[in-house]
Amino acid sequence: MDLLGCVLELLAPTRCAGCDLPGETLCSACRDALPLIEREGACPRCGAPYGYLVCTECWQSEPAFSATVCVGSLVPPLARCVALYKDSGERRLGPVLGGLLAEAAATWSGWPDAVVPVPASTASLKRRGFDHTRLVAAEVARAFGVSVLEALTVQGARDQRVLGRVERARNVAHVFAVAAGVRVPSRILLVDDVVTTAATVDSASGALLAAGADEVRVGAVARAW
Ligand SMILES: [Zn+2]
Ligand SMILES: [Zn+2]
Structure with a gap:
């Protein structure tokens, strides 16, 4: 353990995110x-x-991404891990959650050209002080031996957490764009923390496809509904 790790351990000893x-x-x-x-x-x-069948929502409006793998449902103890990570700033969980996602999506190892994180909005970055999805994406990229490509920018979305389901779907429409000068490779693994309505990852996938990606698959830590 490095010096920073030792100091951190003294100040905030490691505890299990599920049971303390x-x-x-x-x-x-x-x-x-x-x-x-x-x-x-x-x-x-x-x-x-x-x-294992295409759900009604995907039948009704075909999403831009081709497939999704989520580690688990957003219920305890996974929900507690996600909450501690996102809202209490327990950054040590980033590699743990990323490792779980890499395991869940193991059959995709060798497929992506790059791992792209869904970017945090400026408001949530400010609130948390770190980009939680980027750390998860970095671990998945490390496991798969590819790089993280911070291809996406997000503009003007209101805080998702104060919105209802329908509002959320509307709110995210067209807020993602591929950053100027980024060359988007063919096969993208898009990583998000929690997928709820799939509207966010759908919008982000659309931006990546429009910028030249041939296929986007989604990997997320948890699925809520
Ligand atoms: Zn435990
Ligand atoms: Zn579906």
Whole structure:
């Protein structure tokens, strides 16, 4: 452990994000208790855990991305991990959650040319002080041996958390753009923290496809609905 790690450990000792047990960021009991979503038990397009068939929403309006893998459902202990990570700033969970996502999406290893994180809005960056999705994406990219490409910029979205489902879908429409001068490769693994309506990742995927990507797949830590 480096000096910074030692100081951090003294100030805020590592505790399990699921059950507060000291010593590990996620203990083995909580790892075993994670509400994993089996690939065969979810919509292959958007990851909604209702069985291995394309869900009604994906039938009704075909999303821009081709497939989704989510580690698990946004219920305890995964929901607690995500909340501690996002809202309490427990950055040590970034690599843990990224590692779980890389495991869940392991069959995609070798597929993407780059991993693109869904960027945080300026407001949430300010609130959290770090880009939580970028850290998760960095771990997935490391596991897959490709680079993180910060291709997307986000403009003007209101805070998602104060909006209802329909409003959310409207709110994210067209707020993502590919940053000027970025060359977007063919196969993109788009990473987000939590997928709820898929509107955010749909919009981000659309921007990447418009900028030259041939296929975008989505990887997320948790699926809420
Ligand atoms: Zn635990
Ligand atoms: Zn679906």
